[in-house]
Amino acid sequence: MSQVKNNKDAYALILEAIDGGLYRPGDRLVESELAERFGVSRTPIREALQRLETQSLLTRDGRSLIVASLDxxxxxxxxxxxxxxxxxxxxxxxxxxxxxxxxxxxxxxxxxxxxxxxxxxxxxxxxxxxxxxxxxxxxxxxxxxxxxxxxxxxxxxxxxxxxxxxxxxxxxxxxxxxxxxxxxxxxxxxxxxxxxxxxxxxxxxxxxxxx
Structure with a gap:
């Protein structure tokens, strides 16, 4: 996995990945995998996921967070x-x-x-x-x-x-x-x-x- 520039925060990186179709509705987002993909620690990833869940871009499927879909x-x-x-x-x-x-x-x-x-x-x-x-x-x-x-x-x-x-x-x-x-x-x-x-x-x- 390629490392990303430090001037982009985890929230922006995940948002861009969803917007660009890298993660589609229904896809599960895992802290450790995101941290490795984007080259950032798990703490900002966790905070970003919480923010995206608050904005209803992510939703819960049991204990997992998945990209939300629209009915x-x-x-x-x-x-x-x-x-x-x-x-x-x-x-x-x-x-x-x-x-x-x-x-x-x-x-x-x-x-x-x-x-x-x-x-x-x-x-x-x-x-x-x-x-x-x-x-x-x-x-x-x-x-x-x-x-x-x-x-x-x-x-x-x-x-x-x-x-x-x-x-x-x-x-x-x-x-x-x-x-x-x-x-x-x-x-x-x-x-x-x-x-x-x-x-x-x-x-x-x-x-x-x-x-």
Missing amino acids: HNQMSELYAVRTELEGLAARLAARHATEEEVQVLRDMVVEDRALLADPSALSRANRRFHTMIHKASHNRFLVQQLDLVHRSMALMATTSLAAEGRGEDALAEHQAIVDAIARRDEDAAYKALRDHISVAFVTRLKLDAGN
Whole structure:
């Protein structure tokens, strides 16, 4: 196992591992194995696991801690919150984004077309795109709340971008969001991003239903 830099704490390392799919919903997390993997002592690992359990990213299975998963109701609740917060971020981005931030968003849409054949890479790019909109809102408290929401998104076993044709549609929706932000049309940006999240939710529900 490779050692990690000391400037990353155990909490961030485990969180990144869950977010990156190294640990999936239902996987058991063991203190000793995590300590070896990340090259840190067991005490910070234990504290990190307790923190993640408090945040409901981990849950108990007997005496073991496993990566939590979301049931239908929890997923619906998460998407309800995400839809409103993302829409607000787009509205504020249309109001506050710098020209440079708008250009970065434009470039992301173009560059992400090269990833259409790779749902996992496209999912990571999708996260970067949304994070850029969050930052362009220039509202630190909104960014913090959206960060919590996106951490919980890691508890979903699949990405909606894995559905056939969804990647192409998602990028078209991204383009509409960027166009509205560039026009400084707050209402259109809000609606475009809300609609984008709504379609993603419907797609995810269909995937989970096996359709």
